[in-house]
Amino acid sequence: MTLAPTADELLACCASTAWAREVADRGPYPDLPALEAVASDVWWSLPAADWLEALAAHPRIGDRPPVGSQERAEQAAAATAPTDVLERIAVGNRAYEERFGMTYIVRAAGRTAEQLLVLLDARLRNHPDTELGVAAAQQWEITQLRLRKRYGTMGA
Numbered sequence: 001m002t003l004a005p006t007a008d009e010l011l012a013c014c015a016s017t018a019w020a021r022e023v024a025d026r027g028p029y030p031d032l033p034a035l036e037a038v039a040s041d042v043w044w045s046l047p048a049a050d051w052l053e054a055l056a057a058h059p060r061i062g063d064r065p066p067v068g069s070q071e072r073a074e075q076a077a078a079a080t081a082p083t084d085v086l087e088r089i090a091v092g093n094r095a096y097e098e099r100f101g102m103t104y105i106v107r108a109a110g111r112t113a114e115q116l117l118v119l120l121d122a123r124l125r126n127h128p129d130t131e132l133g134v135a136a137a138q139q140w141e142i143t144q145l146r147l148r149k150r151y152g153t154m155g156a
Helices: 007-011 017-025 032-045 048-056 070-074 083-100 113-123 128-151
Strands: none
Touching: 007 017, 017 032, 017 048, 032 128, 048 128, 083 113, 083 128
């Protein structure tokens, strides 16, 4: 069984319309590794504007995404974090947005709120050009996890 994701399906994995359209147009794929390889190649070939489109679709770390959303599940550690950690993340989010002009994006799945805060503090010291690359890499990690969740059992 081949994988033939549509652009609309792929937008649930990454909110870059150019990425979703290009990955869909290059399908179908014989398996998940083939889909991931093309998805990665397309992601890293996009201009910054397309990365920023995807990054803008994310809720802030520490905010309460809608119940049942994939973001809610991915940020589950923040739901039980101590209040002081959430407050420090909120302050860091604002500082990040002021410094870089975008939402702080990090692969939250598998990380504690404290780890997310440490990463945020470290990334605030990045040069803006460096930080865009770091944010794009985090978006790719998120996208890859979502692709695996959505398509990993198909064709098996």
